[in-house]
Amino acid sequence: MWMSSTHSEGNNRIVSDNTVIPESHKDLLESTALANVATAGPGGAPQVNPVWFGWDGTLITFSQTKARQKYKNLHKDNRIALSIVDPVNPYRYLEVRGKVIEFIEDPEKAFIDSMAKKYLGEDKYPWNQPGDERVIVVIEPERALTMG
Amino acid sequence: MWMSSTHSEGNNRIVSDNTVIPESHKDLLESTALANVATAGPGGAPQVNPVWFGWDGTLITFSQTKARQKYKNLHKDNRIALSIVDPVNPYRYLEVRGKVIEFIEDPEKAFIDSMAKKYLGEDKYPWNQPGDERVIVVIEPERALTMG
Numbered sequence: 519m520w521m522s523s524t525h526s527e528g529n530n531r532i533v534s535d536n537t538v539i540p541e542s543h544k545d546l547l548e549s550t551a552l553a554n555v556a557t558a559g560p561g562g563a564p565q566v567n568p569v570w571f572g573w574d575g576t577l578i579t580f581s582q583t584k585a586r587q588k589y590k591n592l593h594k595d596n597r598i599a600l601s602i603v604d605p606v607n608p609y610r611y612l613e614v615r616g617k618v619i620e621f622i623e624d625p626e627k628a629f630i631d632s633m634a635k636k637y638l639g640e641d642k643y644p645w646n647q648p649g650d651e652r653v654i655v656v657i658e659p660e661r662a663l664t665m666g
Numbered sequence: 667m668w669m670s671s672t673h674s675e676g677n678n679r680i681v682s683d684n685t686v687i688p689e690s691h692k693d694l695l696e697s698t699a700l701a702n703v704a705t706a707g708p709g710g711a712p713q714v715n716p717v718w719f720g721w722d723g724t725l726i727t728f729s730q731t732k733a734r735q736k737y738k739n740l741h742k743d744n745r746i747a748l749s750i751v752d753p754v755n756p757y758r759y760l761e762v763r764g765k766v767i768e769f770i771e772d773p774e775k776a777f778i779d780s781m782a783k784k785y786l787g788e789d790k791y792p793w794n795q796p797g798d799e800r801v802i803v804v805i806e807p808e809r810a811l812t813m814g
Contacts, residue, residue: 552756554749556704556712563745564712566704567761567811597711601702608700613715663715 538659543612546602547573550637553600555580557591565591570633571600578614578657581630582621583650592618598657610666614659622654629654686807691760694750695721698785701748703728705739713739718781719748726762726805729778730769731798740766746805758814762807770802777802 539547552568559565565588572579578600582589592598596618604610624630627643630652634643687695700716707713713736720727726748730737740746744766752758772778775791778800782791 552751554702554704554714554716554751556702556714556747558706558710558712562706562710562743563763564704564706564714564747565761565763566702566712566714566747566749567813568702568749568751568756568759595710599704599712599714601714601716603700603702603716608716611716613713615711615713665715 538616539612539614539662540664543610543662543664546604546610546612547571547578549602549605551602551605553578553580553602555588556599556601557588558595558597559587559591560594562595570637571602572629572633572636577619578616578659579629580655580657581624581633581652582655583652585651589621589653589655592621592655600657604666607666611664613663614657614661615663616658616660618655619658620654620656622656624652624654627652686764687760687762687810688812691758691810691812694752694758694760695719695726697750697753699750699753701726701728701750703736704747704749705736706743706745707735707739708742710743718785719750720777720781720784725767726764726807727777728803728805729772729781729800730803731800733799737769737801737803740769740803748805752814755814759812761811762805762809763811764806764808766803767806768802768804770804772800772802775800 553571554566555569556564556566569580598618599615602612630643634640701719702714703717704712704714717728746766747763750760778791782788
């Protein structure tokens with residue numbers, strides 16, 4: 519991979535507090551960058567796709583419909599990794615590894631609406647479909663790796 | 667995830683030819699977008715990070731130093747997934763799942779230099795480090811999922 523020489527292991531402690539993410543890269547968690555989320559699919563093969571995400575200073579969250587494969591994957595294996603690339607500097611990124619500690623029901627769609635606010639500037643998520651059952655996937659970061 | 671309703675399974679055939687990638691999203695493989703590459707780490711936990719990639723119409727390639735964890739991961743488990751988001755439309759992306767079929771030695775750094783040409787417009791990769799041993803990771807796409 520490019521820039522392997524500047525690769526740093528960041529903060530490797532496997533602890534659940536808000537010091538896992540290096541100060542130097544917390545801005546990425548506060549940005550409107552997408553997170554590319556990797557999970558283990560059926561049989562353990564990796565899967566990855568972009569999501570909107572939230573961050574409360576300790577936990578990372580994203581919205582998921584129950585019909586999606588990723589939701590099923592995470593019920594089977596709650597280990598997860600997210601890659602967040604700086605939108606203005608592609609040579610700077612944060613990888614967070616951790617585990618899903620909770621799925622919170624979102625029947626009123628309050629969380630996905632808050633994501634629409636963050637990413638679209640709209641009060642309501644515009645792409646709800648009849649029958650969509652949404653949960654908030656709550657991730658506890660355990661390890662962070664940074665570059666740039 | 668957002669837009670789950672418009673999610674399409676693309677072309678699900680598990681075949682090794684150049685029809686795995688839908689025509690509609692081949693432009694992403696020809697772009698200078700980054701690919702976020704997911705592998706299974708030690709113990710099977712997912713890992714993900716951005717890479718520069720190449721595409722010859724059939725196979726996807728990226729450069730890797732042998733010292734990196736991802737190289738070790740792929741020797742143990744050659745299953746891989748890549749997420750490529752359209753740089754000008756974040757609601758359009760391509761996920762490719764497949765396997766690494768070969769590691770090609772790159773002692774002259776010809777491949778990483780070609781990546782520097784593609785992504786930086788430079789003839790030589792500027793960040794080589796003494797002792798870097800590079801390989802070309804060759805991926806055979808087996809399945810593609812698209813959105814947007």
